[in-house]
Amino acid sequence: MIQVYNVCKSYQKDSSALDQINLKIGKGEFVYLTGSSGAGKSTLLKLLYGGERPNRGQILIDGRNLTRMGARQLPHIRRRLGIVFQDFKLISTRTVFENVAFALEVQGRKRFEISKKVYAALKNVGLEHKLNRRPLELSGGEQQRVAVARALVVDPIVLLADEPTGNLDPETTLELMELFKGANARGSTVVMATHDRELIRRFPRRVVTLDNGRVVDDSHV
Numbered sequence: 001m002i003q004v005y006n007v008c009k010s011y012q013k014d015s016s017a018l019d020q021i022n023l024k025i026g027k028g029e030f031v032y033l034t035g036s037s038g039a040g041k042s043t044l045l046k047l048l049y050g051g052e053r054p055n056r057g058q059i060l061i062d063g064r065n066l067t068r069m070g071a072r073q074l075p076h077i078r079r080r081l082g083i084v085f086q087d088f089k090l091i092s093t094r095t096v097f098e099n100v101a102f103a104l105e106v107q108g109r110k111r112f113e114i115s116k117k118v119y120a121a122l123k124n125v126g127l128e129h130k131l132n133r134r135p136l137e138l139s140g141g142e143q144q145r146v147a148v149a150r151a152l153v154v155d156p157i158v159l160l161a162d163e164p165t166g167n168l169d170p171e172t173t174l175e176l177m178e179l180f181k182g183a184n185a186r187g188s189t190v191v192m193a194t195h196d197r198e199l200i201r202r203f204p205r206r207v208v209t210l211d212n213g214r215v216v217d218d219s220h221v
């Protein structure tokens with residue numbers, strides 16, 4: 001589902017965020033990306049959804065080469081991905097409902113279907129009673145759950161999540177992991193960046209460890 005070949009990324013001339021990354025992630029896998037702060041986890045996720053472009057190398061998602069796609073083609077593949085950003089990226093002028101609905105509107109889904117799916121996605125994260133609120137009226141953890149609902153509502157082929165449990169209490173973290181496991185069981189390939197060793201211990205899966213922009217370990221725990 002995800003193929004990364006010899007990928008290098010530098011933001012500045014003399015330092016590299018990612019150096020010669022090679023990675024294959026099969027359809028339906030659940031992979032943690034881990035490593036210390038600055039190791040390159042967010043950068044790798046950004047490359048996987050086309051938010052940044054590599055300086056060298058190729059990235060294929062579902063057989064399609066992201067690195068060869070122009071600005072016009074990229075949104076087509078992105079619509080099939082679910083992305084949970086580290087800073088949520090919710091639209092502050094829109095309600096919770098509208099934020100989640102947006103992902104389906106760009107797919108051209110019918111109104112009735114959108115309402116049904118958005119309500120179900122918000123119920124899934126326990127926020128159906130806040131659908132008319134705006135993001136800034138919610139706590140950090142609630143905003144994160146809206147971001148998760150928005151990512152899952154499209155039944156993504158790939159779910160990319162950057163520290164999705166960062167602002168959550170232990171109980172909500174477990175609930176979120178159940179949501180991710182559910183999406184994975186329904187066929188989404190999951191790649192999740194996390195620092196949380198305890199989480200990995202509780203839900204053991206494949207772990208790719210980055211250090212200084214390189215893959216230093218790739219194992220199943």
Ligand SMILES: Nc1ncnc2c1ncn2[C@@H]1O[C@H](COP(=O)(O)OP(=O)(O)OP(=O)(O)O)[C@@H](O)[C@H]1O
Binds near residue numbers: 012017
């Ligand atoms: N927009 C940017 N401009 C310049 N350098 C950047 C930029 N984004 C990241 N970097 C650098 O790239 C390297 C990798 O950063 P990245 O954010 O991918 O790490 P990370 O493993 O996700 O860290 P964290 O766990 O703290 O989120 C770091 O050295 C960082 O300073």
